[in-house]
Amino acid sequence: MKEMNKILTMIFAITLIGLGFYFNSIQAEGGLGFGLSEITYLIPAFFAYLFGFLYITAKQNNYIPLEKYQRYEVELYKKPVENGLTKKFHDIRFRELREVLNNYYEEGMNIIDMCCGLCMWNKEKLEVDGLDINLNTLKIAQVEGRINKAIGLEVMKNEIESDSYDIVINMASLEHMKEPSKTLLEFKRILKEDGLLILEVPYDVPFSLLKILFWLRCFWEGSIYRNEYYLKKGGHLHHFSPRSIRRLLEGIGFEIIELNVIKSLSTIVVAKK
Ligand SMILES: C[S@@+](CC[C@H](N)C(=O)[O-])C[C@H]1O[C@@H](n2cnc3c(N)ncnc32)[C@H](O)[C@@H]1O
Numbered sequence: 001m002k003e004m005n006k007i008l009t010m011i012f013a014i015t016l017i018g019l020g021f022y023f024n025s026i027q028a029e030g031g032l033g034f035g036l037s038e039i040t041y042l043i044p045a046f047f048a049y050l051f052g053f054l055y056i057t058a059k060q061n062n063y064i065p066l067e068k069y070q071r072y073e074v075e076l077y078k079k080p081v082e083n084g085l086t087k088k089f090h091d092i093r094f095r096e097l098r099e100v101l102n103n104y105y106e107e108g109m110n111i112i113d114m115c116c117g118l119c120m121w122n123k124e125k126l127e128v129d130g131l132d133i134n135l136n137t138l139k140i141a142q143v144e145g146r147i148n149k150a151i152g153l154e155v156m157k158n159e160i161e162s163d164s165y166d167i168v169i170n171m172a173s174l175e176h177m178k179e180p181s182k183t184l185l186e187f188k189r190i191l192k193e194d195g196l197l198i199l200e201v202p203y204d205v206p207f208s209l210l211k212i213l214f215w216l217r218c219f220w221e222g223s224i225y226r227n228e229y230y231l232k233k234g235g236h237l238h239h240f241s242p243r244s245i246r247r248l249l250e251g252i253g254f255e256i257i258e259l260n261v262i263k264s265l266s267t268i269v270v271a272k273k
Pocket of ligand 1: 172
């Protein structure tokens with residue numbers, strides 16, 4: 001049965017390669033404005049998924065310079081969490097984060113959300129510090145009571161003392177980082193001994209629900225409405241599968257306590273320093 005699965009997946013992969021070349025050639029002739037070359041990306045992604053490679057960095061052209069992250073208006077982040085289908089997606093991951101956190105949080109623990117954005121998950125207004133490079137979102141998160149202390153710095157230049165926090169939260173941002181393993185090491189550094197990292201990354205494998213919905217959004221907002229953020233695929237440089245994120249964390253010395261895949265949309269991991 002396993003062999004059969006492998007043969008079928010190989011046939012599938014070869015078909016994808018064919019489709020990739022086909023769509024790329026159409027695009028090269030200027031026929032279809034939409035980035036159908038995404039399909040070619042499926043090929044390395046597919047093999048990475050199959051064989052559990054670390055993670056894929058096939059899309060460096062999605063890079064968004066830090067100055068741009070700094071300048072984005074609150075609306076860019078607010079709209080998707082407040083409207084329609086994307087709201088449902090965000091509600092699911094915020095709810096999951098709260099449930100996971102409830103299992104580990106004890107009175108008196110200190111928490112930081114690294115790359116917190118609007119910190120929308122914190123409905124209960126727990127005392128949470130927030131770091132983000134974007135001062136616009138930080139300010140709103142603070143005014144609306146979802147973060148306590150606001151740290152407007154770049155994640156790798158955070159100026160936080162070592163062994164400071166019991167819990168570090170990082171949601172939907174590791175995939176934007178140039179060097180995810182260095183970023184994770186930074187989280188490890190600021191965690192206290194036996195502290196917990198609660199990390200969420202998109203479930204970014206071929207044909208996952210996330211991938212399909214994200215494509216549709218990028219097509220709609222980017223290719224149709226020419227929103228630069230979505231044209232750059234939301235700045236996703238890395239594409240993690242549950243297996244690859246586990247490997248990455250274990251590789252730098254985190255102990256995985258829990259790993260949950262949320263409805264083929266995202267992966268949430270609890271890892272101990
Ligand atoms: C997709 S948003 C996620 C926000 C929030 N964590 C959530 O899950 O809704 C990514 C966030 O990471 C921030 N960010 C991106 N690169 C960063 C960096 N190098 N240092 C600090 N923040 C960064 C952005 O400003 C943005 O608020």
